[in-house]
Amino acid sequence: MFANLPAAKDDPILSIGMLFNADSREHKIDLGVGVYRNEQGQTPVMQAVTQAQQNLLASQTTQAYIGLAGNAEFNQAMLDLLLSNTAGYSRAIAMQTPGASGALRLLADLIASAKPQAKVWLSTPSYVNHQPIMEAAGLSVDFYPYFNPETKQVDEAAMLEQIAKLGPDDVVLLHGCCHNPTGADISLEAWQQITELALKNGFLPFVDLAYQGFGQGIDEDIAGLRYMADKLPELLLSCSNSKSFGLYRERCGAAIVIGETLKQANNARAKLFELARRSYTMPPNWGAAIVAEVLGNAQLTQLWQDELNQMSQRMRSLRQALVDEFTQQSSSERFNYLVQHQGMFSLTGFSQQQTEQLREQHAIYVVGGGRINIAGMAQQDIPRIVEACLAVGA
Numbered sequence: 001m002f003a004n005l006p007a008a009k010d011d012p013i014l015s016i017g018m019l020f021n022a023d024s025r026e027h028k029i030d031l032g033v034g035v036y037r038n039e040q041g042q043t044p045v046m047q048a049v050t051q052a053q054q055n056l057l058a059s060q061t062t063q064a065y066i067g068l069a070g071n072a073e074f075n076q077a078m079l080d081l082l083l084s085n086t087a088g089y090s091r092a093i094a095m096q097t098p099g100a101s102g103a104l105r106l107l108a109d110l111i112a113s114a115k116p117q118a119k120v121w122l123s124t125p126s127y128v129n130h131q132p133i134m135e136a137a138g139l140s141v142d143f144y145p146y147f148n149p150e151t152k153q154v155d156e157a158a159m160l161e162q163i164a165k166l167g168p169d170d171v172v173l174l175h176g177c178c179h180n181p182t183g184a185d186i187s188l189e190a191w192q193q194i195t196e197l198a199l200k201n202g203f204l205p206f207v208d209l210a211y212q213g214f215g216q217g218i219d220e221d222i223a224g225l226r227y228m229a230d231k232l233p234e235l236l237l238s239c240s241n242s243k244s245f246g247l248y249r250e251r252c253g254a255a256i257v258i259g260e261t262l263k264q265a266n267n268a269r270a271k272l273f274e275l276a277r278r279s280y281t282m283p284p285n286w287g288a289a290i291v292a293e294v295l296g297n298a299q300l301t302q303l304w305q306d307e308l309n310q311m312s313q314r315m316r317s318l319r320q321a322l323v324d325e326f327t328q329q330s331s332s333e334r335f336n337y338l339v340q341h342q343g344m345f346s347l348t349g350f351s352q353q354q355t356e357q358l359r360e361q362h363a364i365y366v367v368g369g370g371r372i373n374i375a376g377m378a379q380q381d382i383p384r385i386v387e388a389c390l391a392v393g394a
């Protein structure tokens, strides 16, 4: 059976993690990892999550199947959190999925069922799994200009010029906030302009929201998404609870569809059920039950918001400290872009040779292409990180 199986490609991020684990140097620093870490290097369980788990354990009455849509309270809570007071709210359905990854695949399958000739447009660059997931669903993929490696910002003019050429057979995948891997987000004006273009030319926006609350704030981070949900007849949304609730291993996320009418959205939901049934069938309940418990309890919601704000505050202060240190050590302001980026990641533009030198000579691990995870560092590491980056010619 497996004699002629072609060798699988290495996952670029997981292979950096394996090299890091095998490194015996005590002072090694992992900036490659894709999870939030606190000052002590841990990915903590949020207190709101711990309390919600205690409540759930005390009140749990069954472990029976939860059905194809997953946890109904979770689905409603996600619609309320993301879309309440938008015009799209009353025409939206949500379905719990195994992480945003599951939602991305399910929504890709939905697009392929509705319009097999559709082309999905991704940012250059985009989250490493976007292209393989879309292609696995049989969709063709193309790229719109996004990150300008010189300015380290989004080239919104070039992005909009390409998007303006798209039409009813196109789907435009946008990162809700805290773009992975670049850290560079589009302005609210760009969200508004893309919305106008979608209304005029008929392409379908598909928002992937994996880092709500990691940027400017829980509401601020979804201002662009909410603008679209208010104005557009149709919208696709995949969202993740991995980062915002620290529930990485519970595999909790949602696929949300806004339809032109609620009837059309429900029709899409029925199709999503069919698509889920033929692969994983039902999502796991526990993560979704935790999120529903947190969002359904005012005191836990407040605790969750406070904790999430502290996490984003930590990332903002690390960014500022990095820039201050770079400015001091290099007498140059060329690293100021780090405070303009949002969330965990920044794309530094380090070359392959520089990332290897950082790893081999300085025990600092960075993903190929130069993506660094700001949350992977402690304040006390910053002078050494900056010194190493400058030593390899950054």
Ligand SMILES: Cc1ncc(COP(=O)(O)O)c(C=O)c1O
Pocket: 034, 098, 099, 100, 101, 102, 127, 175, 180, 208, 209, 210, 239, 240, 241, 242, 248, 252, 253
């Ligand atoms: C942009 C983006 N989308 C989706 C995901 C997948 O998230 P999940 O853990 O919910 O599957 C990630 C995870 O890193 C991501 O960065």
